[in-house]
Amino acid sequence: MNEQKILINNLETNFKIAGEGFPLLILHGWGGSSDSWIKIQKILAKEGYKVICPDFPGFGKSKTPFEPWGIAEYVDWLADFINFQNLEKFFILGHSFGGRVAIRFAVKYPEKLKSLILCNSAGIKHPLSIDRRIFWILAKIGNILFSLNPLTRFQIGARNILYTLARRKDYLKAKDVMKETIKKILADDLLSDLPKIKTPTLIIWGQKDRIVPLKDAYLMKEKIPDSELKILTKVGHSPHLEVPEKLTEIIIQFLRS
Numbered sequence: 001m002n003e004q005k006i007l008i009n010n011l012e013t014n015f016k017i018a019g020e021g022f023p024l025l026i027l028h029g030w031g032g033s034s035d036s037w038i039k040i041q042k043i044l045a046k047e048g049y050k051v052i053c054p055d056f057p058g059f060g061k062s063k064t065p066f067e068p069w070g071i072a073e074y075v076d077w078l079a080d081f082i083n084f085q086n087l088e089k090f091f092i093l094g095h096s097f098g099g100r101v102a103i104r105f106a107v108k109y110p111e112k113l114k115s116l117i118l119c120n121s122a123g124i125k126h127p128l129s130i131d132r133r134i135f136w137i138l139a140k141i142g143n144i145l146f147s148l149n150p151l152t153r154f155q156i157g158a159r160n161i162l163y164t165l166a167r168r169k170d171y172l173k174a175k176d177v178m179k180e181t182i183k184k185i186l187a188d189d190l191l192s193d194l195p196k197i198k199t200p201t202l203i204i205w206g207q208k209d210r211i212v213p214l215k216d217a218y219l220m221k222e223k224i225p226d227s228e229l230k231i232l233t234k235v236g237h238s239p240h241l242e243v244p245e246k247l248t249e250i251i252i253q254f255l256r257s
Contacts, residue, residue: 001042005061008080014061015054015081019045022114023090024255025082026053027098029238030122030182033060037095040240043248049091049255054081056098058178068180071188074101075108082112091255093117095240096212100190107196116201117251120209120237124216125189194223201227202254204247206235228254 001018016034018041026037034041034053041051055062057069057077065073078101082090091114094102099121106116201224205217214231221229230250232239239247 001038001045006081006084008077008084011057011065011077012063013054013057013077013081015052016041017050017052018042019048019050021048021050023050023052023085023087025087025090025092026051027078027092027094027101028053028056028059029096029098029120030185031059032095035060036238037240039244040248040251043244044251047252052085052087056101058181064177065181066177068177068184070181070184071100071104071190075104078105079109087112089114091115091117093119093251094121095119096122096237097185099123100185100188103190103193103197106199106201107193110198113199115255116197116199117204117254118201118220119204119239119247120206120212121203121216121220122212123190123193124219125186125191191219191223194220195225197224198226202250203227203229204239204250205229205231206237206239206242207231207233208235209237211237 001016003014003016005012005014007013014034016038024044026034026041028034028037033055037053041053044051056074058064069077089112092102092105094100094117096119099118100123102116102118103121103123106113203217203220203224205214207214217229217231221227232243232246235242
C-alpha cells in the first residue's frame, strides 16, 4: 500500500494506491476517506487489480476547497486526478456520496469506463416526507426562539439535538465551506442522469440501509440500462465495513464477468 499526495488545481490531494493490473478507482462516501476502504483495497490488489482510492477534497487528508463545491466541481476534480494517474480505461466504484460523483462522471465521460459499481449510492432526491416537513418547521421556529435572550446560550445544544434526531449528522458535522457544499450536493437530483449511463453497471445495496433507502436501489436498477442489482441481507449503509469479504466477492465476480 502506497500513500501519496499531489496538487490538483492548487488543492493538495491524498490518495492510496495498491496492486498491479487493470485499474479500479474507489470513491468513498460523505464523511469517509480512503482509510475506510483499506481492507477492500488490499483484497482487490491481491486479486490482480491496481486499486486507487483518493480522499475527496474536504475529507481525509486532502485539503478543503476554497469555496463551496457541487457535484460538477467534484467531477472536474476527478477528471484532473484521473489525467494525473494516466488512466485511459478503468473500473469505478462509488459509495454513497462517491456514487453521486461516479454517476455524473459516467454520463460525462462514458469512454473512460469499463464498468461502474454503485454501492448504496446517493443521488435521488425525494419529496419531503411529513416528518421532514415537521423537522424544517421546528428548525425555523427554533432559530427564531433561540436567537432571543436569554435562550441564545441553548441555541447550539438545541440545534445539535434536533439534527441528531433527524439523522442529519452529516450537515451537523460539516463546517464552513463544507456545510455550504453539502447543501449544494443535496440540492442536485441525479434521477434524470440514470438513463444516460451507457456503462455496464452493478448496483450493490445493504438491505437495512437507513440513510439511503432500499427503494432507491430498485429505482436505479429500473432507470440504468444494462444494470444488475445485488442486495446484501442484514447489512446497512456501509457494506465495506460490515461485510468486506462478501462485498469484495461480489465486486470481483462482476469485474471478471
